[in-house]
Amino acid sequence: xxxxxxxxxxxxxxxxxxxxxxxxxxxxxxxxxxxxxxxxxxxxxxxxxxxxxxxxxxxxxxxxxxxxxxxxxxxxxxxxxxxxxxxxxxxxxxxxxxxxxxxxxxxxxxxxxxxxxxxxxxxxx
Numbered sequence: 001x002x003x004x005x006x007x008x009x010x011x012x013x014x015x016x017x018x019x020x021x022x023x024x025x026x027x028x029x030x031x032x033x034x035x036x037x038x039x040x041x042x043x044x045x046x047x048x049x050x051x052x053x054x055x056x057x058x059x060x061x062x063x064x065x066x067x068x069x070x071x072x073x074x075x076x077x078x079x080x081x082x083x084x085x086x087x088x089x090x091x092x093x094x095x096x097x098x099x100x101x102x103x104x105x106x107x108x109x110x111x112x113x114x115x116x117x118x119x120x121x122x123x124x125x
Contacts, residue, residue, distance in 0.1 A: 071102035
């Protein structure tokens with residue numbers, strides 16, 4: 001699967017995705033640091049990549065429709081999370097992606113659970 005990691009992720013997270021066999025690019029590697037959320041969303045749409053982020057703004061499906069790209073994964077962490085917790089949540093997400101597709105969906109990843117937003121379009125199918 002193709003992923004774009006937001007600027008709040010580093011090389012360790014990239015390594016986790018690559019080790020799991022995924023194609024992964026970062027906002028930083030493309031010189032998109034500091035770009036608007038709208039611009040990042042548009043880039044992910046055009047590249048057909050699933051956005052993985054800590055930015056809760058992307059959980060707003062009225063602004064960022066997950067059906068327009070290869071999915072949005074918002075990892076929710078407490079303030080000042082440890083590296084170990086962040087890696088645990090990324091691994092939790094990577095294990096879940098094997099069982100269920102993230103394409104055109106919004107996933108909210110929290111410790112011990114993943115919430116999947118079903119769009120109206122998908123419910124009608």
